[in-house]
Amino acid sequence: MILLLALAIAPGLLISVLIYALDRYDKEPLPLLTRSFTLGVMCTLLPLAIQYSAQKLGVKPDSSNAWHIAAFSFLLIGISEEVTKFLVLRFYAYPKAAFNEPYDGIVYSVLISMGFATAENIVYVSQYGVGTAIARMFLAVPAHAAFAIMMGYFVGLAKFSPRPDRPLLFLQAIAYPVIFHGAYDFFLLLDSGAYLMFGSIAALYIATKFSIKAIKRHREISEYIHEHEHKSDHHDQQNDDFIY
Template identity: 40%
Template structure:
């Protein structure tokens, strides 16, 4: 059971963090839990299906090919995973009456992302051990949090805009780009110094995420 705590706790810390940041009109905990589990199981299932389909169409077998690792990072991993989260946020959370201010986009997108990250952690720990879980607590989980916040920022704006389609897709695109760069620099670790690129992409994503949170806190529909 200890490995489950290690897998889930980092994701829950971010969910609690964003819940506390929602200072004016907090979301129902029961609905957050539903989004978390949909992120964990719904998004993972979509990811697995799309991943298998892509690999059957265009297998990526050369681990030393920068081009193939680029395609893997941005399409097979980033686009597929972020799309799987996007589907849950758009067709479940965003349509719900509880999604009633721009900040809710960040809350629900991050919650779905953390559900995904938690189950992904469980699978990684089962396959690679506890040390991998510890590493991911300080790398992959915060990365998924930033991707979720960036996606949710635009999806929160989309709910209350005439340009809903464009803003929703911009959220998906932004999360995919940052996810893609983060993974790409990790995937080409056979090139010296590329780890710095992954760290920088995570730092930039974190800075933008903090700005997104502050911006939507100011834009609350319930602010007096």
């Protein structure tokens, strides 16, 4: 049981630490990160309640019907999970003073999503065992991270964009994760041969490539901001020296 719990928790924590480590210049406060992760754990309850209620009402995935699977994957799973995570990011992390550079959107988004994925992992692993833990370690948890980076990328842009541009960026912050999350689950749930799992892997691959570029771009912006502030401080110091 201890091994299963470790396998369930470790992937989310490792990804969280990696994303935190990539924040080079202005690290986020650990209490805020801890609360973001915890809120991610807690926000699993709403999608679970929605999905459970839908299935009680007879909305169940028919693995032989592609339209049913598409509706279940995109409209039920994708929207309920990604919108819930977005709401936590938008209304908890986004207003914080510590959210002071675009890369912070990625940091907080990933911490929220890894809390979500870790809670989900514990449920699945406790039911299905080591095999599921290993599979989710290499597929589901990285997928949640990639979707979170997409979301955080656009929220990070929105934070530092003119107000009229923000609604579209927020819409993209929801739409991209929903589309890729839906596609990932669609191919996993569709009962048309194991080869269709490659569709899920392809969705994860594309999302991961996007995520790597998003991280690189926001880190470059952070580096520019840091260098600009350093030069500004140096210039101010020179002026002070001249005055005195």
